[in-house]
Amino acid sequence: MVNRERNTRLLETLKLPENSVCADCGLPEPDWASCKVGVFICLQCSGVHRNFTESGKVKSIRLDNWEDERLVQFMIGNGNLKAKKKYEAFVPPFYYRPHARDCDVLKEQWIRAKYQREEFMSNKATIHTTAHREGFLYKRGRDSKGFQERKFVLSRSEGVLKYYTKDNGKGPKGIIPIQSLNVTFQGEKIRHQHGLEITYMKDSQTRNIFVYHDSGEEIVAWYNALRAARFHYLKTTYPQASEAELIPKITRNYSKVGYMEKTGPKQKEAFKKRWFNLDSGGRKLLYYKNPLDAFETGGIFIGSKERGYTVKEGLPQGMKGNNWDCGIIIGTPAREFVLTCENVKEQREWLDVLRDVLSQPMTKEDIMEEANFRRKHPK
C-alpha cells in the first residue's frame, strides 16, 4: 500500500528551487531520490546511484512506497543544496561538471567521484592536483585501423602530452603541446563509449588522435588531468584573466557532429558522404572522408550574417541529392556549399547550430582566422 501522505510531502520538497533540477546532471523535474546521500535526481542518474547504494535507498518519489518515515524525514531535512555543500565542497575549477546531454561515462564517474569515492569533500585529496600523469591508453594508429596500447605521459611543467610505442628507448613517438590541445568525448565516432578525441595544431593543421581506456574511472581521470594541464597553461599565460574567463577556454566541444553528403564547387559533382564536426567557438565546419582521419579533407568557415554568410534550408532549384534529400545551402562570400542530411531531424539540428553561429558577430580574431582559413582552403 502506497502511503500517499508521505509521497505528497516529498513532492512538496521538489518545489524548492534547489531540488527542481537533478543534483548530478541538472535535468529539470527530477523525481527520484537517493536516501543514502539525500539528493533528488533524475531517472538516469538514479541508475548510477543504485549501483553503489544499499537496496531500497534509491526510490521513486511518485511510484515507490515510502514505508519508513525516517527516510522521508531525512530527505526533507537534506536535499540538493545541503548535499552540494558537503560533497562538492572542493571541486577543482578545471574539473568538468557534466550536463544532462553529456555522455554516460562522464555522468557516471562524476556521481561516483562525489558520493562513492568522496573526492571533493576535503581539500587534502591530491588525486586532482598531481602535475604528472602516466599510464597506458589504446590509441588508433594513424594509418592502420586498429587500436594499440601506448604509454602516455602528461607533464604539466613541460606543457606536453607525450606517447611512446613499445620501444621506449627511442624516445616519444608523438609530442602534443598543451598550448593547442583540445579534448572531447566522441564515443559514437570512435565506437567505444570511453573514446576520447584529442586535437592539436601540427604544422598549422588540426591533427586528431583517438584513444580509449576500458575503465571509465581511468578515462575520466585522463580527461580531467588534461583539463588541469590546460588550466595551468592558461593561468600562466594570462595571469590577469579571472578563473571565470579561463574556464570556458580549457577545452571546447563540438556543437554537433555526424554524417552529411556534400557535392563539389560546380554543384554537378556526385554527392559524397562525409563526417562533419562543427566547432562553433572557432566558427569552423570541418569534414572528413573517414570520421577517424588524422587530418580534415576540407572545411567551411562560418562567418556572420553581417559579413555576407547565409544558411538556407533545401536544395538549389532542380538539384537532387544522392541518397539523401534534406538539403542545406551554406553561402560564403567565396562560394556556395550544398549539403544533404539523412532525415528532417538531422537537417533541423544542423540548421539550428549553423544559424546560431551565423547570428554571433565576428570578433577581430575571427576576422583574422577567416583570412587564414581562406588561404588554407582556397576552394
Ligand SMILES: *[C@@H]1O[C@H](CO)[C@@H](O)[C@H](O)[C@H]1NC(C)=O
Ligand atoms: C551498473 O553497474 C553495472 C556493472 O558494473 C554496469 O554494467 C551498468 O552500466 C551500471 N549502470 C549504471 C547506470 O551506471
Ligand SMILES: *[C@@H]1O[C@H](CO)[C@@H](O)[C@H](O)[C@H]1NC(C)=O
Ligand atoms: C561532447 O560531445 C559529444 C557528442 O558530440 C558527447 O558525447 C560528449 O559527452 C560531449 N562532452 C564532452 C565533455 O566531451
Ligand SMILES: *[C@@H]1O[C@H](CO)[C@@H](O)[C@H](O)[C@H]1NC(C)=O
Ligand atoms: C581547439 O580546436 C580548435 C580547432 O578545432 C583550435 O582552433 C583551438 O586552438 C584548439 N584549442 C583550444 C584550446 O581551443
Ligand SMILES: [Zn+2]
Ligand atoms: Zn541526472
